[in-house]
Amino acid sequence: MSNMPALKPERPFFSSGPTCKPPGWSPEKLDTRSLGRSHRSKYGKARLKYAIELTRELLGVPDDYLIGIMPGSDTGALECAMWTMLGAGPATVAAWESFGNIWIQDAVKQLKLDNLTTMTADYGEIPDLASIPQDNDVVFTWNGTTSGARIPDTDWLEPGRKGITINDATSAVFAMEMDWAKLDATTFSWQKVMGGEAQHGMLILSPKAVARLESYDPPWPLPKLFRLKKGDKVNTEIFEGATINTPSMLVVEDYIWALEWAKSLGGRSAMIGRANANAKIVTDWIEATPWLRNMASDPALRTNTGVCMVFQGDWYESLPDGDKAAVPKKIAAKLEELDVGYDFNGYRDAPPGLRIWCGGSLESEDIARLLPWIEWAYEELKAGRL
Structure with a gap:
């Protein structure tokens, strides 16, 4: 038998989701004062809003963008964006790995979009994104979680393009810079780069995305978990800590701890x-x-x-x-x-x-x-x- 290496990793956690907890993490370090409290209490909403504010600060999200905590992890946040905004015009869904192909299936089989183009590439490659018309709405995955291939830049998205961009960034944010000026709906989950727990996702909306939501009602029914509007306007309370459904405050505190840890590093x-x-x-x-x-x-x-x-x-x-x-x-x-x-x-x-x-x-x-x-x-x- 060949000789075994002498040293083992001290923390042998190499999963791509949920990922390794940050160094120094332990459950005893979490702030538990929100546990056993209503998420709609003054304190509970304050903690949810604090998680949103820290996210904005660390990611450099523009002040006029909205950030909301959504149910169903990145999947829930991304599908909410697709179900509420697509169908107003021509759309392209581009995929080069497993999760991007799920968004294609949503567009083809569930939403049954008219004037839809789909683009795919083999694992490890990406399609010709520059060929996407600038009038088209586009759904894409910034970083291929299951293929290890990411977009090299956003040069294929023109400033001020007519279509909206829906960006699944779940294994990219906090590891890659986001070009916010060209992104209208960006989603991610806490369980990826921040080492958080599952089931909660983030939805970041540009003013252009808000305008689309307020000017367009899709022809299909929307489940409650996807309803972002109150009347004809976006319900801004969702983006200030009043979540659509009940979040786990323990998971929220875990995410806050990870954000504060990252902030302490720089x-x-x-x-x-x-x-x-x-x-x-x-x-x-x-x-x-x-x-x-x-x-x-x-x-x-x-x-x-x-x-x-x-x-x-x-x-x-x-x-x-x-x-x-x-x-x-x-x-x-x-x-x-x-x-x-x-x-x-x-x-x-x-x-x-x-x-x-x-x-x-x-x-x-x-x-x-x-x-x-x-x-x-x-x-x-x-x-x-x-």
């Missing part, structure tokens, strides 16, 4: 720097490892959060397809058994491979310690000992 720039440093460790290792390749072949498209890789080489290519798919599963399972690394197998619908989360809540040393263990497990598997 805010958004510090979080982006941490993600960049973490991702560089992994991408440099992939480049130096002959039996791996980055799922995103173009360096300009490579993410700094969920870095995805697939296997290559003579030994791997000689395996039957079923055995190829088993390689990353066996490596991930063995290292979980040894408490070295949890949940870094690739996404179930993606090509077989590994996916290591590199967002700012992880420590670089833990990532660096994981990689020799993957090499060890691969050699053990190749030798028939795993």
